[in-house]
Amino acid sequence: MNISVDLQREENKVVGFIEGEIDAFTAPMLREKLAEITLGDSKEIVLDLSEVSYMDSTGLGVFVGFFKNVKSENAKLKLTGLSSRLKRLFDITGLGEIMDIESSTGEVK
Amino acid sequence: MSIESSVDIITEWDIVAARQLGRNEAKEVGFGTVDQARITTAISELARNIYLYAGKGKITIERIADGAMKGIVIIAADQGPGIPDLRKVMEDGYTTSGGLGAGMPGVKRLMDDFKVDTEVGVGTTITATKWLR
Amino acid sequence: MPQEVERQYKAILRNYLEQQNELNLYEGQTFSKQLIQKNISPEEMIGIHRAALEEVVSDIPEKIEHSFDLLIEVMVRYGLALHEHQNLIQKQENFRIEMDLAANVQRTLLKTTVPQVQGLDIGMLSVPAKEMNGDYVHFLSDSQSVGIGVADVIGKGIPAALCMSMIKNGMDSVDGAHVDPAIVLDVINRIVERSVTDSMFVSMIYGSYDATTHTFTYASAGHEPALHYSLQEGTFHELFIKGLLLGVLPQTTYQSQTVRLEIGDFVVLMTDGVTECRSQDGFIEMEKVMKIIEDVKTESAQEMVEYVYKELILLQDFELRDDFTLVIVKRAV
Numbered sequence: 001m002n003i004s005v006d007l008q009r010e011e012n013k014v015v016g017f018i019e020g021e022i023d024a025f026t027a028p029m030l031r032e033k034l035a036e037i038t039l040g041d042s043k044e045i046v047l048d049l050s051e052v053s054y055m056d057s058t059g060l061g062v063f064v065g066f067f068k069n070v071k072s073e074n075a076k077l078k079l080t081g082l083s084s085r086l087k088r089l090f091d092i093t094g095l096g097e098i099m100d101i102e103s104s105t106g107e108v109k
Numbered sequence: 110m111s112i113e114s115s116v117d118i119i120t121e122w123d124i125v126a127a128r129q130l131g132r133n134e135a136k137e138v139g140f141g142t143v144d145q146a147r148i149t150t151a152i153s154e155l156a157r158n159i160y161l162y163a164g165k166g167k168i169t170i171e172r173i174a175d176g177a178m179k180g181i182v183i184i185a186a187d188q189g190p191g192i193p194d195l196r197k198v199m200e201d202g203y204t205t206s207g208g209l210g211a212g213m214p215g216v217k218r219l220m221d222d223f224k225v226d227t228e229v230g231v232g233t234t235i236t237a238t239k240w241l242r
Numbered sequence: 243m244p245q246e247v248e249r250q251y252k253a254i255l256r257n258y259l260e261q262q263n264e265l266n267l268y269e270g271q272t273f274s275k276q277l278i279q280k281n282i283s284p285e286e287m288i289g290i291h292r293a294a295l296e297e298v299v300s301d302i303p304e305k306i307e308h309s310f311d312l313l314i315e316v317m318v319r320y321g322l323a324l325h326e327h328q329n330l331i332q333k334q335e336n337f338r339i340e341m342d343l344a345a346n347v348q349r350t351l352l353k354t355t356v357p358q359v360q361g362l363d364i365g366m367l368s369v370p371a372k373e374m375n376g377d378y379v380h381f382l383s384d385s386q387s388v389g390i391g392v393a394d395v396i397g398k399g400i401p402a403a404l405c406m407s408m409i410k411n412g413m414d415s416v417d418g419a420h421v422d423p424a425i426v427l428d429v430i431n432r433i434v435e436r437s438v439t440d441s442m443f444v445s446m447i448y449g450s451y452d453a454t455t456h457t458f459t460y461a462s463a464g465h466e467p468a469l470h471y472s473l474q475e476g477t478f479h480e481l482f483i484k485g486l487l488l489g490v491l492p493q494t495t496y497q498s499q500t501v502r503l504e505i506g507d508f509v510v511l512m513t514d515g516v517t518e519c520r521s522q523d524g525f526i527e528m529e530k531v532m533k534i535i536e537d538v539k540t541e542s543a544q545e546m547v548e549y550v551y552k553e554l555i556l557l558q559d560f561e562l563r564d565d566f567t568l569v570i571v572k573r574a575v
Contacts (some may be wrong), residue, residue, distance in 0.1 A: 056564070057396040057514060061443055064490060085525075093445060093464035094486030143289035144313055150318040201326045201333075215322040 005033040013044040018052035022059030030060045050081025113171035124156040127168040134170045147219040155185035163189025178238040191229040250292040305308045336436040347348040357383035361575045364545030368567040377513045377567040386453045387396045389419035394513040395445040422459035423448040424498040434489040444488040473506035508572035515566035521557045533556030543570040
């Protein structure tokens with residue numbers, strides 16, 4: 001099991017593509033990789049989760065921690081490409097209400 | 110009865126001089142090569158700590174006798190910053206030794222008796238003794 | 243003792259130098275176990291080798307002799323590293339023992355008993371995936387109502403266990419089983435928010451059943467929704483209600499909803515150890531879990547939860563990936 005994060009810098013934003021399964025085993029790796037992201041002049045981070053096949057509550061914890069960090073630096077975090085299963089996880093936990101998420105069908109919450 | 114001699118530790122070369130002194134004295138007392146190596150390793154560690162953390166100080170080697178027992182004492186003294194958290198420094202795996210089995214716990218293991226007298230801002234004196242068996 | 247070791251080693255060395263066969267080497271290898279047991283350090287061993295060699299071989303070149311001095315010097319640190327290592331292993335063992343004790347204390351501290359309420363049948367099962375359970379069930383009760391809290395701490399080990407004690411304290415401060423679940427979660431959120439770190443969160447569902455009106459009032463803090471099974475309709479309803487995880491924002495407020503239970507109806511509270519089951523062919527769909535529950539709807543609530551656990555663990559090849567907690571509250575009369 002593995003997790004990869006591919007970063008691309010676009011104008012004024014950082015775009016990350018996350019691929020793999022996020023569970024108790026891979027979550028620490030993901031946390032580390034996200035912590036390495038430097039904002040620089042960018043004011044927005046977009047994380048594309050369309051290639052995340054599974055995520056449990058530990059993974060959710062990583063995103064909440066990251067969300068809090070990004071917010072404290074006055075930047076924005078957006079999660080895109082959420083599968084219906086992931087979308088449900090964000091809805092149930094109430095995090096979909098406070099975080100900017102977009103499911104893979106392109107529907108905006 | 111005691112005979113003592115010392116080396117000032119100012120540069121890294123002085124560590125070698127302190128080792129040499131320690132080895133000569135240990136040989137005189139009658140320690141074998143294995144114990145000689147242990148004593149000189151202890152001296153190296155103590156001298157290195159002086160060089161790295163206090164800048165300068167002194168290593169004194171003393172030959173001692175207690176009845177039929179003979180031994181050697183290493184005294185490492187400096188007027189450096191002192192050790193704020195002695196307990197931590199004496200713990201195995203503490204980072205200054207890089208977990209390579211040396212540092213203060215290493216010196217303690219190599220010798221038979223080990224005493225630290227330290228005060229923050231005043232300095233540190235470490236006294237380590239090894240008896241000939 | 244060292245003399246004995248020296249004597250034995252000398253014999254092994256002499257044999258080997260004369261015969262040079264595999265048996266001699268095997269003797270040496272067996273001998274090394276004894277050295278380790280007796281705490282003989284590497285530099286000391288080289289000293290023993292040198293002394294033995296001097297006795298067995300009469301004409302050792304002087305330079306070879308001297309080379310041992312260097313080898314001994316080099317090995318002193320290995321000896322220290324070995325001792326340090328042994329010491330750290332001992333420490334680790336002590337930590338493990340303490341950990342076991344802590345897990346025991348946790349079990350005792352958080353032990354909860356299923357209350358007996360007239361006309362109500364409650365079944366509960368909570369199985370940890372690892373040593374410490376990250377799920378927590380707490381009951382409150384009086385003569386006509388019962389409060390049920392099910393929490394899942396995200397994060398594992400000791401921090402999670404300590405967090406659980408905090409929730410227990412919060413629940414203990416609640417004034418009776420009839421208090422509005424939304425208020426209960428407000429209170430616990432403030433306690434948790436003050437105390438946890440950024441990457442630790444708790445999801446919790448709290449429901450209060452009133453035996454006089456046969457109503458179940460519930461609120462959720464980011465928890466897996468409860469299910470209501472209607473016997474008359476023969477269907478499950480998801481009791482979805484908005485609410486953020488505990489410990490994320492201090493000013494969160496919760497809301498509650500109420501559902502009425504008819505005779506034979508029941509409410510299912512669970513953690514993601516139930517909903518996120520995975521078999522070899524992928525996720526076990528919620529429909530499948532509902533089907534399993536429905537199959538035993540006429541059994542007692544305790545028999546139901548035990549049956550569901552048995553079936554799900556079977557589907558997962560007896561591997562429990564997450565803590566499993568299931569509570570069923572059934573209206574009997």
